[in-house]
Amino acid sequence: MTAPILALKNINKSFGPIDVLHDINLEVRPGEVLCLLGDNGAGKSTLIKILSGVHQPTTGTIELDGKEVIFPAPRVAQEAGISTVHQFGGTFPLMSIGRSFFVGVEPTKGWGPFKIYDRARANAIAVKAVQDMGITRITDGDRLVGGLSGGERQSLAIARAVHFGARVLILDEPTAALGVKQATHVLRIVNEAKRRGLAVIFITHQVMHAMAVGDHFAVLIRGAVAADFRKGEKTREEITDLMAGGASMASLEGEIEGYMATHDGHPPQAVQA
Amino acid sequence: MTAPILALKNINKSFGPIDVLHDINLEVRPGEVLCLLGDNGAGKSTLIKILSGVHQPTTGTIELDGKEVIFPAPRVAQEAGISTVHQFGGTFPLMSIGRSFFVGVEPTKGWGPFKIYDRARANAIAVKAVQDMGITRITDGDRLVGGLSGGERQSLAIARAVHFGARVLILDEPTAALGVKQATHVLRIVNEAKRRGLAVIFITHQVMHAMAVGDHFAVLIRGAVAADFRKGEKTREEITDLMAGGASMASLEGEIEGYMATHDGHPPQAVQA
Amino acid sequence: ADIAVVGGSNDDAFWNIIKKGIDDATPMVEANGGSVNYLRLVNYDNFAPDVVQLIRTAISMEVDGLVIPNWVPEAEDPAIKDAIAAGIKVILMNAGGAEKARELGAINYVGSDEYVAGVAGGEYFGDNGQKNVLCINTLPGTANIEARCKGVIDGITGKGGKGAQLPLPSTSFGDATAVAEAIKAELLKDETIDGVITISAGDADSAAIAVEQAGKTGTTLLGSFDMNQAGLDRIKGGTQLFSIDQQPYLQSYLAVSLLASHIDFGTDLPIFPVLTGPGIVDASNIDATLAGVAKGAR
Amino acid sequence: MTSTTASRPVEAMPAHGSNLSLGSLLRRPEAGAFLGLLAVLIFFAAFGGLTFLKPAGMSSWLNVAANLGIIAIPVGLLMIAGELDISVGAMVPFGAMTVAVISGHYGMSIWLGIAVTMAFGVTVGLINGYMVIRTAVPSLIVTLGSLFAVQGIVLGLTVLITKSTSVALTVEGPAKVIFGDFLFGGQLQVMVIWWLVLTAAYVFFIHFSPKGNWIFAMGGDKVSARNAGIPTDRMTILLFVLSSTSAAFVGMCQAILYNSAQVAGGQSFIFNSIISVVVGGVLLTGGFGSVVGIFFGTITFAIVNQGIYYTDFDRNWSALIIGVLLLLAVLMNNTFRKMALSATTKKKGA
Amino acid sequence: MTSTTASRPVEAMPAHGSNLSLGSLLRRPEAGAFLGLLAVLIFFAAFGGLTFLKPAGMSSWLNVAANLGIIAIPVGLLMIAGELDISVGAMVPFGAMTVAVISGHYGMSIWLGIAVTMAFGVTVGLINGYMVIRTAVPSLIVTLGSLFAVQGIVLGLTVLITKSTSVALTVEGPAKVIFGDFLFGGQLQVMVIWWLVLTAAYVFFIHFSPKGNWIFAMGGDKVSARNAGIPTDRMTILLFVLSSTSAAFVGMCQAILYNSAQVAGGQSFIFNSIISVVVGGVLLTGGFGSVVGIFFGTITFAIVNQGIYYTDFDRNWSALIIGVLLLLAVLMNNTFRKMALSATTKKKGA
Numbered sequence A, B: 001m002t003a004p005i006l007a008l009k010n011i012n013k014s015f016g017p018i019d020v021l022h023d024i025n026l027e028v029r030p031g032e033v034l035c036l037l038g039d040n041g042a043g044k045s046t047l048i049k050i051l052s053g054v055h056q057p058t059t060g061t062i063e064l065d066g067k068e069v070i071f072p073a074p075r076v077a078q079e080a081g082i083s084t085v086h087q088f089g090g091t092f093p094l095m096s097i098g099r100s101f102f103v104g105v106e107p108t109k110g111w112g113p114f115k116i117y118d119r120a121r122a123n124a125i126a127v128k129a130v131q132d133m134g135i136t137r138i139t140d141g142d143r144l145v146g147g148l149s150g151g152e153r154q155s156l157a158i159a160r161a162v163h164f165g166a167r168v169l170i171l172d173e174p175t176a177a178l179g180v181k182q183a184t185h186v187l188r189i190v191n192e193a194k195r196r197g198l199a200v201i202f203i204t205h206q207v208m209h210a211m212a213v214g215d216h217f218a219v220l221i222r223g224a225v226a227a228d229f230r231k232g233e234k235t236r237e238e239i240t241d242l243m244a245g246g247a248s249m250a251s252l253e254g255e256i257e258g259y260m261a262t263h264d265g266h267p268p269q270a271v272q273a
Numbered sequence C: 001a002d003i004a005v006v007g008g009s010n011d012d013a014f015w016n017i018i019k020k021g022i023d024d025a026t027p028m029v030e031a032n033g034g035s036v037n038y039l040r041l042v043n044y045d046n047f048a049p050d051v052v053q054l055i056r057t058a059i060s061m062e063v064d065g066l067v068i069p070n071w072v073p074e075a076e077d078p079a080i081k082d083a084i085a086a087g088i089k090v091i092l093m094n095a096g097g098a099e100k101a102r103e104l105g106a107i108n109y110v111g112s113d114e115y116v117a118g119v120a121g122g123e124y125f126g127d128n129g130q131k132n133v134l135c136i137n138t139l140p141g142t143a144n145i146e147a148r149c150k151g152v153i154d155g156i157t158g159k160g161g162k163g164a165q166l167p168l169p170s171t172s173f174g175d176a177t178a179v180a181e182a183i184k185a186e187l188l189k190d191e192t193i194d195g196v197i198t199i200s201a202g203d204a205d206s207a208a209i210a211v212e213q214a215g216k217t218g219t220t221l222l223g224s225f226d227m228n229q230a231g232l233d234r235i236k237g238g239t240q241l242f243s244i245d246q247q248p249y250l251q252s253y254l255a256v257s258l259l260a261s262h263i264d265f266g267t268d269l270p271i272f273p274v275l276t277g278p279g280i281v282d283a284s285n286i287d288a289t290l291a292g293v294a295k296g297a298r
Numbered sequence D, E: 001m002t003s004t005t006a007s008r009p010v011e012a013m014p015a016h017g018s019n020l021s022l023g024s025l026l027r028r029p030e031a032g033a034f035l036g037l038l039a040v041l042i043f044f045a046a047f048g049g050l051t052f053l054k055p056a057g058m059s060s061w062l063n064v065a066a067n068l069g070i071i072a073i074p075v076g077l078l079m080i081a082g083e084l085d086i087s088v089g090a091m092v093p094f095g096a097m098t099v100a101v102i103s104g105h106y107g108m109s110i111w112l113g114i115a116v117t118m119a120f121g122v123t124v125g126l127i128n129g130y131m132v133i134r135t136a137v138p139s140l141i142v143t144l145g146s147l148f149a150v151q152g153i154v155l156g157l158t159v160l161i162t163k164s165t166s167v168a169l170t171v172e173g174p175a176k177v178i179f180g181d182f183l184f185g186g187q188l189q190v191m192v193i194w195w196l197v198l199t200a201a202y203v204f205f206i207h208f209s210p211k212g213n214w215i216f217a218m219g220g221d222k223v224s225a226r227n228a229g230i231p232t233d234r235m236t237i238l239l240f241v242l243s244s245t246s247a248a249f250v251g252m253c254q255a256i257l258y259n260s261a262q263v264a265g266g267q268s269f270i271f272n273s274i275i276s277v278v279v280g281g282v283l284l285t286g287g288f289g290s291v292v293g294i295f296f297g298t299i300t301f302a303i304v305n306q307g308i309y310y311t312d313f314d315r316n317w318s319a320l321i322i323g324v325l326l327l328l329a330v331l332m333n334n335t336f337r338k339m340a341l342s343a344t345t346k347k348k349g350a
């Protein structure tokens, strides 16, 4: 097994009086997909915001290639090769596709103080990247992001992260708003990134998606790592239980169909977690 | 088969020069769940916005109980017993849970011009409705919606629609941001509504969810009804194909896992739709 | 002759009487094939630059004559000289004075002077026995308005009393209650204030209430620059001492007609300067003034 | 300004509900405003002494607060609903001039003057409201346009009709007592009563009547509010009518009180009302605030504006003091609310 | 104001790119501004005659546009970035007074006066910027506070130092030629050159240099912009420094040109710059606009403001005319853009 690119050691995070993360220890390795699972509000997004420099941990350290680092701002994490698609936002409705794609890292041409934004190149690269995601409808990098459908925007954000993700790619619920085809494309992209040797952190609420790409799974429950296992070590049912907050549930996503069929349309009784 | 509550006849919708819906004919019946499927941008949200009075059709008619009706504003549709959870928004971050739940239909106490908003009753009903959705953590109706997690907010919006959905309940991707447990609860709620005799229109990108609750499926492709079938008439693979835009795809959500296993981590080649 | 007149802000009462004088002189100019164009400041926010800009606008219109108040000599002089160099005949009006008119090469000066008017007000208070006069300035910093208060203070000081200015912040401008309450507060705070003068007729309406509310009716006397109906009613009724009147109607009426006639017919007035004030309107001459007010000329 | 700011303050934001614990009291939108008010009161009591708090002194800022407050509340409601109204600055002189021209210049019945003034106020509000809902132009710009337009109309018509920019008006009898007099011959303007009554009515309308909720919903998310069945267009127009009618009302009362109306002035009401509203804890981005907060904010502003006259500070520095005190009031408002929250709420993350 | 408005105009919004077809030209942010400009030009040419377009007449509105434009562009950039700066209103007299006191009253070197003025401009900008990023207070309120504070400082200090509110200043030699003179002894102020050069520099900065993109991103979604690695805090401060320094610069040049400086509120620059920016097609909600649009917007405003003098309209109605023309310019701007879009784009739905 290769050495981890990123390692979290005893990370705690509180927002004022609210403790969100407790003693998190996690590692991500090159060429591996870490699936971060957990209920709504478990702290997944908070955790990856710490990795991407948006938040700073209250206590604990982050190690990059075994050396302790601090990410005081997203830019620093980005420069360390960590590229993130956050759960919300990430695109700019009134910007062109090309500009939105390169925001913060604009390509330039020219020299010295007269370096200018290279619109043609930015557009070409952005359109190519989005088309590679399967959105072949997009051909004009000057189109405004606001004119794209939700799925198209999401794909744009992912394409951006993949393009700039030098070493670590973090995707927070990238498939939530996507159609079947687009979601499949995203899963392919994740596999492709893994094949190129990137470390990928993938957050999802869909077991199928997690199992399709994950090599390594970490389940957060109420801000603590409740389970940390590798592919094949747990069954789908066990994973689903963990994702639902750790309680063993009588009715699960995959089962409800059969259940409904045998119970003549009556839903099973709710079991409180 | 019972008579349809709502029927769409030859509905067309254009936004200026952009044609979004073409000759849509659809019916929803009491005690039945209609799953509306389709790719990103297929026109699903636009269709249900017409049903909920947000948009008016360019041509075509809506029939309620066999009589032609016009919904010039959301309020009118609501008064006809149609209750909708839209894909985005629907809650108000800086409002209390109770007020947000009853927005537009506030319960009052007192008499005449001194009818006042009944905070206690609103909070009690709202908290109960949200707890019935499985969010037992919420006990205080005065808490601000903005302080809830994304999943909790979504549950609140659904609880609201269910509470006010007298005859038709429309849910636009209600499970997209939800965790496994919450999504399961939503599916239960849908079944419960169906059992109570409501007509439900359910939009999702997850085949599993669609198959778990749907009685009747309509697939939109590029704004037209490409398929309209009942439960059991098509296999999961066929449905997935349709949801992905109608092209037969070599790699689908459900298949990717097995595929990956046999291909040693290499993703299948992309097939353009 | 094509004549341009530069003047103060649109909604300023004083300058609307100036406008009346211009309007009344205009038919005479037009009868002789000319025109009159009144260029007004929009506000007093950016005073010197805006005034000079208007002079330059007038020059650009290639007028024959220019009537201009010389409020900020340092700023305006170069522009006025440019106008004269461009062959435009100039009459200084309202501000500047005879000396300045000679120096610049203007053909005459018509008007009083803000400062002189202020001095007259201060002296009137002094003669009336007031010892401590407060000048209410709702537009602190504006050159022509500052001159008024400065004159008042110098006038009362010259008569052995003392004076001060009360500058009100812009958050109070145009709110009658905020102005009234500020004056009332000052009166309550300093018991010795026995004279109040406001820079405009409208502020005097607030001041009148303030004096009444402070319980100083009869002990603190009120004066104002410029006049309005309500103020004159107070003078008539004895609750206001006086108003300072520069007779703005005459300033513009005379300035425009003198200039037009100079340009068209080559006339010249032997009187230099032409002084229209300061005049004081008080109980002694109130009735004649009221008649003029009804016609918008006082 | 940005859509993102809307989500930022959620942490520090309390619910509208009213439990009786200290913590929940502090979390109410008006708590910060109340603390800001206390602070400036103490500041001026310390520097200005007691005159400031004696009846005559108190009336000085209460009167100013009443004039401003009647306008600030509807302006604040617009802000809660996500809109701005700049045109109030022109509506004050418009209201004053209308009643003065009708009942002063033309000498017609004061009641006719009052009725026409109110009717004009409603008309401008309708025009503002319609323009905002029918065009995509932001309300700041629409009302900036109508600010200029109304200013122009007031000046042009007044001079045309009366040949003057200042019109006298003498009102006697009940109209004077009701709209423009001092209470019991004392120091307080009758406007203070109007202000208190209107504030109570607004508190009822916004925080108790079911419709108040709609305004918060509109400011929170206008599209969702419409989808939830709220007649957003009608409410928007109603709010614009309220604000411009209130401004015309204040102008009218001032004309009756001061026996005269000027075409100039009124602009200070624009910034002053916005400041009062924001000091009162209303979010500039909409969706959050309270009438009681605006009420406190208005008093705070009035004290800051008038307090200096009771101190020995050189009057030339008054603008500086106002600026600094207002900044401090807003800052205190924000920080204190945050402090109070972290001291009183201890909830678990997950 | 609301977060929802941000999404509404997407339909009508063009990209920043520049193809050469008529359609894409019309979709640029400055197209509407240019049409508005054309319309008022035609209006005043029709009612005011040709003097208005002769060199002397043109200089009259070009000079006004130059003075306003130097301030309007950074104010517009702030608006694109989702912020507002009200304090520019006080910075103009502050700049004028600083140079006048130092080089006029104290008679020190004009270069020292210029340096100190610019330094003060930068300082106020830094203070504004820091307050905005460190507190959750919206920039409208922060800069409203600093507007009053700076107004107070100017009045208080000037009176304290010079015992007057008007200070004379005589400048000769290169400083006069560079900052406050007429070009070639003619009608155009040297400020026009500054304006054109600065506009060109801003065009480069905003639309060509890679950093310009950041400002649009910040206005579009500040959180996402920061997450994308943009140093939003640094950029925000930079923009506030730009706007207050520009305003101080304009004040300084005016003092040098007009040989004097007055203490004054300077509020007119606030609304005038906001109007120019919005007429120039910048979205009040941030994230969209262009420097060239602001440039056209400024000229439009200057023409409307000055054009009145070239017409025969009664001056009393000028505010009405300005208000109506501005509303029409903004409306045309909006509707025309929509019309152009639906005529030129025909795309399929799905």
Ligand SMILES: Nc1ncnc2c1ncn2[C@@H]1O[C@H](COP(=O)(O)OP(=O)(O)OP(=O)(O)O)[C@@H](O)[C@H]1O
Pocket (backbone or CB within 6 Å): A015, A018, A020, A038, A039, A040, A041, A042, A043, A044, A045, A046, A047, A087, B147, B148, B149, B150, B151, B177, B179, D011, D349, D350
């Ligand atoms: N800035 C913040 N201030 C205070 N609390 C916060 C903040 N951000 C997140 N939280 C809280 O931290 C907890 C974890 O939130 P987080 O967004 O990390 O959950 P998540 O696992 O991503 O959930 P989901 O699946 O719904 O996206 C929640 O209770 C949330 O309310």
Ligand SMILES: Nc1ncnc2c1ncn2[C@@H]1O[C@H](COP(=O)(O)OP(=O)(O)OP(=O)(O)O)[C@@H](O)[C@H]1O
Pocket (backbone or CB within 6 Å): A147, A148, A149, A150, A151, A177, A179, B015, B018, B020, B038, B039, B040, B041, B042, B043, B044, B045, B046, B047, B087, E011, E349, E350
């Ligand atoms: N108000 C509008 N103006 C113009 N075009 C619109 C508007 N609303 C939607 N569209 C367009 O209509 C098409 C259908 O959009 P719709 O939101 O109905 O898709 P959807 O099926 O709900 O997609 P998703 O699964 O991503 O939610 C898209 O191309 C979209 O850009």
Ligand SMILES: [Mg+2]
Pocket (backbone or CB within 6 Å): A044, A045, A046, A087, A172
């Ligand atoms: Mg999350």
Ligand SMILES: [Mg+2]
Pocket (backbone or CB within 6 Å): B044, B045, B046, B087, B172
């Ligand atoms: Mg949709």
